[in-house]
Amino acid sequence: MSLGEFDLIRHYFTRPSRDAGVVLGVGDDAAILAVPPGEQLLVSTDTLVGGRHFPDSTDPEAIGWKALAVNLSDLAAMGATPRWCVLALTVPTADMDFLASFAQGFHTLAQQAGIDLVGGDTARGPLSITITVMGTVPAGQALRRDGARAGDGIYVSGMTGDAGLGLALVDGTGPVLPNDLALQAWQRLDRPEPRLALGLALRGLASSAIDISDGLLQDLGHILERSDAGATLDVETLPFSPALRACNPGQALAWALAAGDDYELCFTVPPEREAEVPALAAQLGLALTRIGCVDTMPGLRCIRQGEPFAPPAAGFQHFRPTS
Numbered sequence: 001m002s003l004g005e006f007d008l009i010r011h012y013f014t015r016p017s018r019d020a021g022v023v024l025g026v027g028d029d030a031a032i033l034a035v036p037p038g039e040q041l042l043v044s045t046d047t048l049v050g051g052r053h054f055p056d057s058t059d060p061e062a063i064g065w066k067a068l069a070v071n072l073s074d075l076a077a078m079g080a081t082p083r084w085c086v087l088a089l090t091v092p093t094a095d096m097d098f099l100a101s102f103a104q105g106f107h108t109l110a111q112q113a114g115i116d117l118v119g120g121d122t123a124r125g126p127l128s129i130t131i132t133v134m135g136t137v138p139a140g141q142a143l144r145r146d147g148a149r150a151g152d153g154i155y156v157s158g159m160t161g162d163a164g165l166g167l168a169l170v171d172g173t174g175p176v177l178p179n180d181l182a183l184q185a186w187q188r189l190d191r192p193e194p195r196l197a198l199g200l201a202l203r204g205l206a207s208s209a210i211d212i213s214d215g216l217l218q219d220l221g222h223i224l225e226r227s228d229a230g231a232t233l234d235v236e237t238l239p240f241s242p243a244l245r246a247c248n249p250g251q252a253l254a255w256a257l258a259a260g261d262d263y264e265l266c267f268t269v270p271p272e273r274e275a276e277v278p279a280l281a282a283q284l285g286l287a288l289t290r291i292g293c294v295d296t297m298p299g300l301r302c303i304r305q306g307e308p309f310a311p312p313a314a315g316f317q318h319f320r321p322t323s
């Protein structure tokens, strides 16, 4: 059986709204949303293109999860509460197996994150998913990239580099690892966990934050640029997962510093507040590791065992300058 466009939308993408701010959801020409008084609206969008942002072999359920996760990660980085999203979905055919799995992955995470799908667009063409997420914060409390100051500690959540390893395993260039470790890295690639609870907890504590989508060095570089600051990063302190620890150390370090798709948060904390970080990590059950310090000298310097260390190639860019 094949579904028409409207049946498809009704069947896979219409769910009752959970958020009281949804005055009108899917079904009209536009959604009507009410931002709570005293809050600001944060809006972000991200596109995932088949074969570009995920391997063509990716499980459709993981595609649905990840398409939303990468968007939620941007809200997490701003300290926003997720509220609403719209989904522009382009698929080659109305393949019901694909759509059912995709919708399953999408709605599972949407439910977990408490975000409502309030509209979208559905078209035929090469597989591409664009999601726009909307979140709210109490006015003036959003985390931004431009607040880092010399002396602030630099932290990273969870572990970085696993998604890079996962991608190498999927495309056959990765190391041979025990099954359970390979599976963990692969999961980190396919089902990133947006750090929403951390983002909320960092409001009023972190001086700046960003989510790591394009590699730690590159994304931390964005904080430094926006904050007009520099930093020194001690690569010895980077948190490695068991999977990464089982790899060649140089290769593991390259993934941890420069591979994309981890969706951890990198944030800075003023020195007088750093003592609060370990308690927060314990409360969230999430590693929060101090990896360096903001300073006044422009640029990002890496050190290893006290000596300058030249990092591997920078992170991911779709359009790399040709110099």
Ligand code: ADP
Pocket (backbone or CB within 6 Å): 009, 013, 014, 025, 026, 027, 028, 029, 030, 087, 088, 089, 117, 118, 119, 120, 121, 122
């Ligand atoms: P229009 O022609 O006015 O743009 P559409 O026919 O594209 O409207 O969509 C009908 C309704 O279904 C709209 O409310 C739209 O927001 C919603 N919608 C369309 N595609 C999706 C989707 N993939 N997910 C969620 N809602 C969707």
Ligand code: MG
Pocket (backbone or CB within 6 Å): 120, 121, 122
């Ligand atoms: Mg439309």
